[in-house]
Amino acid sequence: MTDFSNHKRYIMQPDDLNIIVEMCKLMNTAMHYEMLLQTIIDYCTRVMQVEGASVLLYDDKQDKLIFHAATGSKSETLKKVILNTDEGIAGWVFKHKESMYSNDLEHDARFSARVDKFTRFRTHSLMATPLLLENSVIGVFELVNKNAPGGFTERDLMLCEGMAAHVALAVERVHLISENISVSRLAAIGETVAGLAHYIKNILTGLEGGAHLIRAALKEKDHATVEKVWPMAERNIDRISMLALDMLEFSKKREPYYTRQSVASVLNDIIQLFEARAKTNNVKIETDYDTSIPDCYFDSQRMHRCLLDLVGNSFDACKKISNPSIRLKTRRPDAHTVSIEVVDNGSGMTQEIIDKILMSKFFSTKGSQGTGLGIPVVRKIIQEHNGTLEIHSEPGKGSTFIISIPLYIDNPYKRLNNQ
Ligand SMILES: Nc1ncnc2c1ncn2[C@@H]1O[C@H](COP(=O)(O)OP(=O)(O)O)[C@@H](O)[C@H]1O
Numbered sequence: 001m002t003d004f005s006n007h008k009r010y011i012m013q014p015d016d017l018n019i020i021v022e023m024c025k026l027m028n029t030a031m032h033y034e035m036l037l038q039t040i041i042d043y044c045t046r047v048m049q050v051e052g053a054s055v056l057l058y059d060d061k062q063d064k065l066i067f068h069a070a071t072g073s074k075s076e077t078l079k080k081v082i083l084n085t086d087e088g089i090a091g092w093v094f095k096h097k098e099s100m101y102s103n104d105l106e107h108d109a110r111f112s113a114r115v116d117k118f119t120r121f122r123t124h125s126l127m128a129t130p131l132l133l134e135n136s137v138i139g140v141f142e143l144v145n146k147n148a149p150g151g152f153t154e155r156d157l158m159l160c161e162g163m164a165a166h167v168a169l170a171v172e173r174v175h176l177i178s179e180n181i182s183v184s185r186l187a188a189i190g191e192t193v194a195g196l197a198h199y200i201k202n203i204l205t206g207l208e209g210g211a212h213l214i215r216a217a218l219k220e221k222d223h224a225t226v227e228k229v230w231p232m233a234e235r236n237i238d239r240i241s242m243l244a245l246d247m248l249e250f251s252k253k254r255e256p257y258y259t260r261q262s263v264a265s266v267l268n269d270i271i272q273l274f275e276a277r278a279k280t281n282n283v284k285i286e287t288d289y290d291t292s293i294p295d296c297y298f299d300s301q302r303m304h305r306c307l308l309d310l311v312g313n314s315f316d317a318c319k320k321i322s323n324p325s326i327r328l329k330t331r332r333p334d335a336h337t338v339s340i341e342v343v344d345n346g347s348g349m350t351q352e353i354i355d356k357i358l359m360s361k362f363f364s365t366k367g368s369q370g371t372g373l374g375i376p377v378v379r380k381i382i383q384e385h386n387g388t389l390e391i392h393s394e395p396g397k398g399s400t401f402i403i404s405i406p407l408y409i410d411n412p413y414k415r416l417n418n419q
């Protein structure tokens with residue numbers, strides 16, 4: 001077991017300083033915040049010559065320690081492991097707020113073999129240090145299996161503590177930034193509340209009128225009127241529930257729920273939904289599907305949501321056009337991408353309107369008939385699929401919206417988790 005009395009006597013060497021300086025530089029790179037933590041622990045794994053490094057974070061709601069980021073051959077399996085706060089060496093370090101290492105785990109009573117059993121990994125030596133932020137422990141940083149004769153040393157412990165300070169800051173940065181994103185999304189909704197309230201009031205007025213007519217018709221047993229008014233009431237209910245879903249969608253980040261689907265079948269569902277409206281407004285709906293596109297993995301429900309808005313917008317844009325038509329196309333621009341195009345010959349948009357839409361503020365030209373939430377929600381869903389949304393439009397000629405997403409033939413979750 002470690003004799004900690006030597007620890008404070010270690011004098012830093014120039015090489016050690018280089019490592020700490022490198023870490024400081026990493027912290028300062030303009031890297032995507034989610035990548036930063038992983039890059040830092042990749043670096044620690046390399047310079048400390050260990051088989052793996054991991055970050056466990058304390059979850060106060062569950063009172064558990066959860067593997068948040070890891071390197072090494074078992075990194076993805078590890079991320080599914082949850083520890084009790086008094087379990088194993090991580091638990092000991094968390095409770096005691098003290099660093100430790102052991103090169104002889106078989107004889108260390110604090111070590112729990114449960115994680116090794118789950119990941120089918122053999123831990124020989126381990127170093128762990130608390131992640132401290134303003135004196136409270138937010139988690140534990142661990143290094144496993146030192147690839148050097150004799151195992152971990154006092155020098156390693158000192159470096160590990162230096163690294164843990166950076167890891168804790170990186171974790172805090174991830175939290176702050178993701179919190180900030182949610183807050184600014186909610187703030188954006190807040191800013192547009194007046195417009196939304198107007199939109200809701202409009203729907204409710206329609207609903208109230210409909211309810212009044214239906215009540216009177218029921219009294220008179222006038223089924224013909226009930227049948228005529230009911231679809232209008234249903235349309236208003238759909239509009240209000242869509243608005244609630246959009247607000248929810250926009251307020252937080254979500255991972256796509258990947259299932260295997262045919263892209264064309266999602267488009268066909270949309271066509272079915274718009275069939276009656278197409279007939280009433282004389283809009284021709286055409287399809288042009290690339291039949292070589294295989295079924296692939298995407299979040300079909302949320303893709304449905306995107307297409308519902310894009311096709312709905314095309315219908316709105318076709319209101320005052322002679323021979324209105326909407327074309328739904330699928331394409332495979334390259335082996336790894338699938339694209340869906342919504343093309344209309346409607347009113348089109350000026351560059352100024354396109355710029356306003358892309359600024360991600362809720363912009364609508366439909367007055368109280370629009371919320372301006374549609375395209376921001378579409379863009380968010382597509383971004384969460386690692387895809388892109390292109391807009392091409394010319395006033396008086398029409399518009400083309402192109403969604404492109406990675407073509408996943410295999411389940412991307414399975415691939416990521418190496419199952
Ligand atoms: N296909 C289209 N043709 C012309 N204008 C469009 C089209 N799609 C979107 N727009 C413009 O973009 C605006 C924002 O659309 P969206 O975010 O869906 O909100 P909403 O439909 O509630 O107005 C619309 O109000 C309209 O001015």
Ligand SMILES: [Mg+2]
Binds near residue numbers: 309312313374375
């Ligand atoms: Mg819309």
